[in-house]
Amino acid sequence: MLASLVDWLSSPWPWYVAGPAIGLFVPALLWLGNKPFGVSSNLRHLCAGIAPCGLDHFTYDWRREGSWNLLFVAGILAGGFLAAVVFANPEPIALSRNARASLTALNITDHRGLAPREIFQWPALATARGFVLLVIGGVLVGFGTAYAGGCTSGHAITGLADRQLASLIAVAGFFAGGLLATWIILPRLLA
């Protein structure tokens, strides 16, 4: 009984288990405290807390507005630890054969773990691909979500589920940008 529970907690979940579980966070956070599910607001709260520099966008009571969300994100960090370290799945991700072949062609050959080890490590930051993926990529995530007023959780899940036109436009943007990066930029950067 306990062994099978541990086994379940350590194995990858299929989309039809994981997806509905993720969707439940929208009503759960509303019910727990009338909070809209959205993670990227935390980047704004952190900026407001660390270096508001008199900018309008960061001048608000971030403690009052954002404390719950910062706690939520601290929980995400702990949840990642619990799932990847305590209940670690020793197997590599069951990527499709085609995905493996495509990534190998881009010199991403080690498919173990959650992210390519060749790039997601400190020394790689000094290489062009490591710098672009981790540093530039991070800037674009922060700038883009702030500009669009939300990320995957706020727009693609909450906003679309609430049938907001703004979120539909944003999600179209997410995919346009992702396809551009995947099909045009990454092949030139990695191959």
Place this chain on the structure above:
Amino acid sequence: MRFLLAGLVFGFVLTRAEVISWFRIQEMFRFQSFHMYGVIASALVVAGVALEIIKRRRVRALDGTPIQLAPKEVGRGYRYIIGGAIFGVGWAFTGACPGPLFALLGSGLAVMIVPIASALAGTWLYGYLRPWLPH
């Protein structure tokens, strides 16, 4: 405390779903697996049905206040399409959206501190440039 706990469960689910994986994001943008589309679509259906029930039954939050979700102003829509596309490029580069950045850090990838710090810099840059950007 309840939000910390909710976040913990969320981070666990994200990791088990593998949606925080750079490999899975590449697979999605290359249309080489249904996995990510299945996750997003089924999350949407569940969230959509739940919101419909909340609206029709006028469900109240734990503290008794009526549940409401503020509508997003569309305006000209520039911010959504341009900002969205910029985020999309970053999503494909880092293989992570804001939630997964933190889940990956928790999973033991210490180097994720770097994209988190640069995401903060990117958000700050938006705050700085905001008056001059089309919305």
